[in-house]
Amino acid sequence: MKSFSCIKEYFDNFMPIGILWEFFEFGSDILLRTDMQKDRITSSISSVKINESGKNIPIRIDHINESTITYEQNGETKKIVIPGGNLDIGLRDTMKDLIVNFIGAIVFSIIGLLYIKNRDEYKFAENFIPTMKGETNKSEE
Numbered sequence: 001m002k003s004f005s006c007i008k009e010y011f012d013n014f015m016p017i018g019i020l021w022e023f024f025e026f027g028s029d030i031l032l033r034t035d036m037q038k039d040r041i042t043s044s045i046s047s048v049k050i051n052e053s054g055k056n057i058p059i060r061i062d063h064i065n066e067s068t069i070t071y072e073q074n075g076e077t078k079k080i081v082i083p084g085g086n087l088d089i090g091l092r093d094t095m096k097d098l099i100v101n102f103i104g105a106i107v108f109s110i111i112g113l114l115y116i117k118n119r120d121e122y123k124f125a126e127n128f129i130p131t132m133k134g135e136t137n138k139s140e141e
Contacts, residue, residue: 003113010109018101022094029090037090045086 025036046060064085071078108128115125
């Protein structure tokens, strides 16, 4: 049980880094009008917004060939045609980043546990441990 507690401690410290990064990306996109949460073209969607009955049941549309965005600018109606599908506005990018962060947190948590259990056998983990300039790790002494 102590091993699980150690892995959880590492995980709890690594995971928020990715979450904070996603907050930064979102904030930059909203406040600075950047595109850090990269848009992607998708060929299918599933949404309750397109359910004509108004029920909270998602409707799936596959094989989208193109979509059109209609907007007004300076009193003039404009259209942008997106060939190849529908514009996904960053959700897939965010989820991919969080999944990679999750896997990384698990891997580094296990490496940390192995290093704590047997420092001599898992010396490579020392490459990931920050130290003050001029300071050495205790296992090097």
